[in-house]
Amino acid sequence: MGRPTTAARLRVGVARFTSCGGCQLTLAGLHEALLAVADRVDIVEFAEVLSPRSSGPYDLLLVEGSVSTPDQARRISELRRQARLLVTIGACATTGGIQALRNWSDGDAWRAAVYPQPQFIHALRTSTPISEHVTVDALLRGCPIDPGQLAELVTALLVGRRAQLLDATVCMECKARGTVCLISSQGAPCLGPVTKSGCGAICPAFGRACYGCFGPAHPANVEALKAQFADQGRSDEEIGRLFAGFTANAPAFRANARPPLAVLDQPPVGPEPAARISHGFPGVPPLTASGDDDARQ
Amino acid sequence: MHGSDLPGGGAAGPGSGDGRSGSAAPELRFEVEELTRVEGEGSLRLRMRGDEVVEARLNIFEAPRYFEQLVRGRTPDEVIDIVARICGICPVAYQMSAVHAFEDLFGVQVDPEVRRLRRLFYCGEWLESHALHVYLLHAPDFLGYDSAVAMARDLRPLVERGLRLRRAGDAIIAAIGGRPIHPVSVRVGGFSRAPRRTELAALRPLLEQALDDAVATVRLAATFETPAMERVARLVSMRHPDEYPYNEGHIVSSDGLDIELPAWRDAFSEYQVEGSNALYARASDGSAYLLGPSARIALAATQLHPLARRELEATGLADEIAANIFRSVVARGVELVHAAAEALELVEAYRPPDAALVPWTARPGTAAWATEAPRGLLFHRYELDERGRIAEAQIVPPTSQNQAAIEADLRVFAPSVLRLSHVEAQRRLEQLVRSYDPCISCATHFLDLTVEEA
Numbered sequence: 001m002g003r004p005t006t007a008a009r010l011r012v013g014v015a016r017f018t019s020c021g022g023c024q025l026t027l028a029g030l031h032e033a034l035l036a037v038a039d040r041v042d043i044v045e046f047a048e049v050l051s052p053r054s055s056g057p058y059d060l061l062l063v064e065g066s067v068s069t070p071d072q073a074r075r076i077s078e079l080r081r082q083a084r085l086l087v088t089i090g091a092c093a094t095t096g097g098i099q100a101l102r103n104w105s106d107g108d109a110w111r112a113a114v115y116p117q118p119q120f121i122h123a124l125r126t127s128t129p130i131s132e133h134v135t136v137d138a139l140l141r142g143c144p145i146d147p148g149q150l151a152e153l154v155t156a157l158l159v160g161r162r163a164q165l166l167d168a169t170v171c172m173e174c175k176a177r178g179t180v181c182l183i184s185s186q187g188a189p190c191l192g193p194v195t196k197s198g199c200g201a202i203c204p205a206f207g208r209a210c211y212g213c214f215g216p217a218h219p220a221n222v223e224a225l226k227a228q229f230a231d232q233g234r235s236d237e238e239i240g241r242l243f244a245g246f247t248a249n250a251p252a253f254r255a256n257a258r259p260p261l262a263v264l265d266q267p268p269v270g271p272e273p274a275a276r277i278s279h280g281f282p283g284v285p286p287l288t289a290s291g292d293d294d295a296r297q
Numbered sequence: 298m299h300g301s302d303l304p305g306g307g308a309a310g311p312g313s314g315d316g317r318s319g320s321a322a323p324e325l326r327f328e329v330e331e332l333t334r335v336e337g338e339g340s341l342r343l344r345m346r347g348d349e350v351v352e353a354r355l356n357i358f359e360a361p362r363y364f365e366q367l368v369r370g371r372t373p374d375e376v377i378d379i380v381a382r383i384c385g386i387c388p389v390a391y392q393m394s395a396v397h398a399f400e401d402l403f404g405v406q407v408d409p410e411v412r413r414l415r416r417l418f419y420c421g422e423w424l425e426s427h428a429l430h431v432y433l434l435h436a437p438d439f440l441g442y443d444s445a446v447a448m449a450r451d452l453r454p455l456v457e458r459g460l461r462l463r464r465a466g467d468a469i470i471a472a473i474g475g476r477p478i479h480p481v482s483v484r485v486g487g488f489s490r491a492p493r494r495t496e497l498a499a500l501r502p503l504l505e506q507a508l509d510d511a512v513a514t515v516r517l518a519a520t521f522e523t524p525a526m527e528r529v530a531r532l533v534s535m536r537h538p539d540e541y542p543y544n545e546g547h548i549v550s551s552d553g554l555d556i557e558l559p560a561w562r563d564a565f566s567e568y569q570v571e572g573s574n575a576l577y578a579r580a581s582d583g584s585a586y587l588l589g590p591s592a593r594i595a596l597a598a599t600q601l602h603p604l605a606r607r608e609l610e611a612t613g614l615a616d617e618i619a620a621n622i623f624r625s626v627v628a629r630g631v632e633l634v635h636a637a638a639e640a641l642e643l644v645e646a647y648r649p650p651d652a653a654l655v656p657w658t659a660r661p662g663t664a665a666w667a668t669e670a671p672r673g674l675l676f677h678r679y680e681l682d683e684r685g686r687i688a689e690a691q692i693v694p695p696t697s698q699n700q701a702a703i704e705a706d707l708r709v710f711a712p713s714v715l716r717l718s719h720v721e722a723q724r725r726l727e728q729l730v731r732s733y734d735p736c737i738s739c740a741t742h743f744l745d746l747t748v749e750e751a
Contacts, residue, residue: 018360021336022385022478028429029467029477032460035453038446049433051333051443069360098382099362110366123361144385144478202475206482207490211378213479241375246382260370260686 010158013045013058015079017065017072018099018127022144023090024048024064029147040158056082060157066092068099068127080134087153088130091143091246095215098143100127100249101259103267110261126267129249138163143213143246146198166197169217170210173201182209187232189242194220194252211245216252226256322347325715327723332730334434334444336386337737341730343711353707355700355730359737365690368679373399373485373659376679376687381479383692384736386429389422389470390670391692392483393544394677398666399485401559402681405657410650411487412544413643417497418473418480419543419668420640424466424507425477426671427590427629427636430734431514432459435626438728439521455517458510462633465500465507469640472496484654491653497644504644508637512608515630519612523623524725528709530702531584532592532619535669541600541635542593542669549596550586551619559665561676567693578698585701588673589733590628595619605635622706622732629734659685670695672734696735703733 014024027034028049044054045061061083067073080086088094096103102110103126111123130136140149149165156163166172170192174181182188182204190209192201196217203210216222222243229239240258248257255266329341338359344351364383368376377395381388393415400407432455433445442448449456467477472492474480482488530551535558537546548564549555556564565586567578580586594601595618598609609615609631618624665678673695680689710729714722 016338018362020382020385020388022382022388025385025429025478028433028460028463032457032464034460035449035456038449043446047331047333047338048336049334049444050446051437053331053333068362072360098367098379101367102363105366110363111361113363113366127362143382144476199476203481205490206475208481208484241371245378261366 010041010059011044011054011057012041013054013056013061013083014043014048015045015061015063016047017063017076017093017130018068019065019090019092019097021048021064023093023140023142024062026089026145026147026150027062030151033151037154037158058083060085060087063088063093063130064090066096066099066127066129067124067133069123071122073124073133076130076133085137085157086130086134088136088139089150090145091141091213091215092127093130094139094141094250095247096127096129096249098246098248100267101244101261102127103249104244104257104259104262104264106263127249141196141198141214141247146200148200149198167218168197169193169220170195170197170199170201170204170214173197173199174204177201177205179204183228189229189232189234189238191225191242193225194222212243212253213246215247215250218252220252222252222256324351327719327726329723329727332727332735332737334437335731335735335737336384337735339735339737341707341726343707343726345711345715348712348715350708350711353704353711355703355707355735357700357737364692368687368690371687372685373664373681373687376690377483377485378479378481380677380692383694385478386426386736387422387670387672387675388479389418389474390668390675391677392480393419393668394666394670394675395679396483396485397544397668398559398664398677398679400657401666402662402664403485403657403660405486405655407487407655408650408652410648411491411653413647414473414488414491414650416540416543417469417640417643417647418483420636420643421466421469421473421477423632423636423671424511424640425463425470426466427633428459428462428466430671431518431626431629431633432456432462435629435731435734436521438731439523439626458513462507462510462514462637465503465637465640468500468503472500486657487650487652487654489654491649492647494647494649497647500644501641504637504641508604508634508641511630511633511637512604514633515608515612515627518627518630519614521626523621524710524713524728526621526623526706526710526713528620528622528706530620530706531580531586532595533586533588533674533698534593534596535667535674536597537600539600541602541639542597544668548667548674551592551595558667559663559678561665561667561674561693562678565676565693565698567691567697577700578693579701585705586698587622587702588695588698589625590632590671590673591618591622591625592673593669594628594631601631602635602638604638605631608634622729625732625734661685672696672736673699694736696733696737699733699735703730703735 091097153163182190188209191212192210195210195212196214198214243253244257244259325345327343332339339357342354377392380391380395383391437448470477474482482490532551535542535546536549547555565578614627618628661681661683667674667676676693678691679687682688714725
């Protein structure tokens with residue numbers, strides 16, 4: 001307990017909100033590297049793996065999932081107070097996730113459609129990113145996040161340097177990988193030109209169009225891509241559906257997404273994202289066990 | 298959260314506690330407000346009066362995500378991407394149930410090599426999911442640790458073995474699907490890309506090691522001391538005449554049920570309970586039933602890979618696996634052997650399919666299918682409209698089907714822990730729930746453990 005001293009080990013927590021659990025499992029997916037990390041830090045909170053619990057404080061808190069219930073909205077504020085650095089991981093935490101498609105709907109009607117007795121279910125009408133509720137220090141994108149990016153981030157934080165994460169589009173990663181462009185060769189509805197790099201351009205390499213699970217690149221020329229899709233003969237309805245995926249609620253996609261059951265043109269606009277870093281990767285202050293955020297630049 | 302332990306588990310002592318009047322015995326409560334080392338958010342509540350269980354409830358407070366709504370208006374291939382996101386541990390299962398349902402409705406015949414690739418894909422998921430549960434979540438219960446991290450300080454090679462097994466499973470899924478979580482290549486008609494022979498051949502060293510590790514897992518799990526428990530459960534799984542069940546077969550039960558996969562609704566149904574974000578499922582006659590590795594071993598052991606069958610027989614625990622859920626850890630071990638052994642054979646025999654993806658035409662109607670997820674039978678049913686879009690969906694994950702059986706087992710097991718300290722009793726009850734490997738993300742539209750001793 002108390003502030004870590006130079007000799008103290010960093011206290012790391014993993015918290016889950018509304019999600020599938022895949023991003024926190026990516027930690028387990030680091031395999032043997034996970035043990036190396038566990039040797040260096042104290043993982044004090046990770047309910048899906050550890051029985052002992054800690055409500056803080058944390059030097060680093062990784063947050064997965066979106067805010068979609070009244071309890072979660074209260075809990076994230078408390079967690080923020082307990083965390084020196086709060087890093088959101090994955091499409092749900094950074095954009096609201098696939099469940100944010102209900103933001104275009106009448107949420108009560110959806111609840112009634114799934115549950116015979118909807119009055120038992122306590123949920124907010126919207127699913128929103130963590131950054132709409134508290135300040136976020138850094139984020140990792142993707143549905144799910146990329147294990148290499150996670151390892152780079154955690155390593156960088158542990159040794160006190162900046163994480164080196166490519167800030168480009170999926171197109172760049174296709175070129176680096178030598179994948180033939182699916183738009184120019186097949187007329188595929190690929191979101192690669194407007195989607196943030198980080199996955200390694202998996203989908204085109206596996207013969208299918210990118211579906212934008214890392215969210216919008218910055219900047220993202222969505223209008224030009226929509227025009228290209230229209231030239232391919234795609235309807236407005238189809239183009240709207242293409243953007244209505246796992247990161248539909250991200251600002252650059254939101255106005256272009258049309259989920260099939262939408263009753264609203266756009267979801268209600270939340271407060272400006274509070275994230276200190278809204279794209280790319282960050283000027284995250286290096287995390288040192290001294291507790292002095294600016295100790296090393 | 299507590300209440301005094303009942304003296305000697307007495308049946309009808311005078312009600313001295315908690316100011317309750319008129320009741321014969323004080324109510325004893327156990328509550329686990331948030332279950333740990335399970336996938337997702339749930340809690341347990343048990344209330345007892347004497348030896349009598351007044352209430353046994355597994356509550357699911359994982360936030361609902363409305364997947365049945367998210368897929369409406371979507372095309373079949375979009376559904377395959379969306380339903381994967383129900384669960385970060387078993388996305389392959391969701392993709393497989395959905396893709397087979399659509400192909401059944403559309404009359405699609407996939408290439409025989411694609412069929413084999415899908416079995417290999419599922420071997421990968423069983424390896425990563427069972428390895429995660431056995432080593433990172435469940436083994437600490439038997440070995441006296443509160444987490445795998447604590448266990449790793451004393452028994453590092455053991456945890457490393459679990460991580461190696463998991464990595465083998467992840468590597469299979471990534472080779473076929475591009476990445477281990479939410480793979481991208483599953484399409485109606487096959488795969489968007491089939492791996493090259495060399496890509497799968499590269500998995501051989503990992504799989505050979507995984508087979509050794511899996512055999513060591515069964516032998517270790519068989520030595521675990523488990524609480525005694527005897528219950529006659531109705532067991533349900535898929536069965537296939539020629540192979541251990543993944544994607545094809547019939548739905549069968551320990552009491553003689555035998556129906557086609559799309560006919561799940563003829564024998565089972567879902568209902569909702571207050572306080573839970575999951576829907577429960579029960580047999581049409583109202584009875585609870587058990588799915589998962591123990592049920593599959595009990596109903597389909599004859600189709601296990603010979604190496605897995607040999608390991609199962611060597612444990613001498615086949616009967617106990619069917620009657621004592623704490624032995625599910627052995628069942629998972631046996632299935633790890635099966636998955637590693639079959640994966641190795643599939644990789645060695647692999648020839649890329651002539652047609653990774655065959656063309657198909659959507660048609661309206663009902664698409665329904667089930668496959669064997671790591672935790673048990675996963676049923677999907679979709680109504681498709683004239684445009685081939687989803688008009689209605691029903692997704693019934695294994696954990697919501699097991700929920701009634703978990704609660705029934707809590708009732709059977711609870712009296713045996715009353716003489717233990719409250720903390721120890723609660724730990725045992727939580728261990729019981731963990732033995733089912735409940736996946737709460739899946740079940741939500743599903744889990745909360747509060748034990749109250751009434």
